[in-house]
Amino acid sequence: MRVMGIDPGLRNMGWGIIDMDGPRLRHVANGVVHSVADGSKADLAARLSLLFQGLNRVIAQYRPEAAAVEQTFVNKDATGTLKLGQARGIALLAPAEAGLQVGEYAPNAVKKTVVGVGHAGKEQVQHMVRVQLPGVKFETADAADALAIAICHAHHLQGRVMRVAASNRGTI
Template sequence: MMERKRIIGVDPGSLHTGYGIVESGKGGLIRVLISGTIHLSPRKPFTERLGLIFRELVKIIKEFRPCGMAIEDVFCAANPKTALKLGQARGAALLSAITEGIPVYEYSPLEIKQAVVGYGRASKNQVHRMITTLLGSHVPGDSHASDALAVALCHLNSEKLRNLSKVR
């Protein structure tokens, strides 16, 4: 019998950080417990935005008690300043998991798209459509939240594959 697993997926950003918690259960059924986006005002100092990402994710982790965090790994951005801000937002999210004592699993955008859509170069729209197909009407229209759910699903799919390879 498969044990229930709750995973929080995070799509970090300095203005919009998506999150989503999925739970896997009997028969491979996966359901969405919560998903959304932490919207951050560009008028607020950057350090305040980082603090908000951290506090909001800690609150969500405390309420839903996931057994791990799956997060999008750093990718190269064309603008070094943008890449640095993204890395710092990612750091605030990572710290929320570390503070709450849950393990962190990192996946590249290519791995996430491959695991969810079957094609590593899929568009955001294709990812959103597949997440809606897989998880039903519980998926918000917001691309940040659906990307976070995709990261969580990527982890569940990757974990299944790791467990299958141990059996063989």
């Protein structure tokens, strides 16, 4: 199964694609969709449109079968939190429009799944992404975070598959 992780951001939206074959995970691609270029200031609607179009291109190119998005945390700045929430809406909408089921995970749940510690630092998360996806290269922290979200979702999907199989065997 091909899984897409999305790290919402209004300026830079990270994305990562992995393939899941049972317990094995393999890196496919990762990157960032940018809503502004060269420091220009586009209006909010235009920026959201660029994010939506960019995610749609990634989905069309890599054809994931499942997607996951990190939940938004609340900032001290209410305006910034609201704008991030709108970008997160785009991160949920693009895969949903492509017919994908979309999982949502809190940042601490992603860290706990990938690192084993819910309050791990970015460096620890990036290290464990490299361990779980040997040979992976990512240019930005946003892409690394998106891969971590995809890994988290893959592990949760594996758990569901195992529970269904056990249920079908009558062991649950």
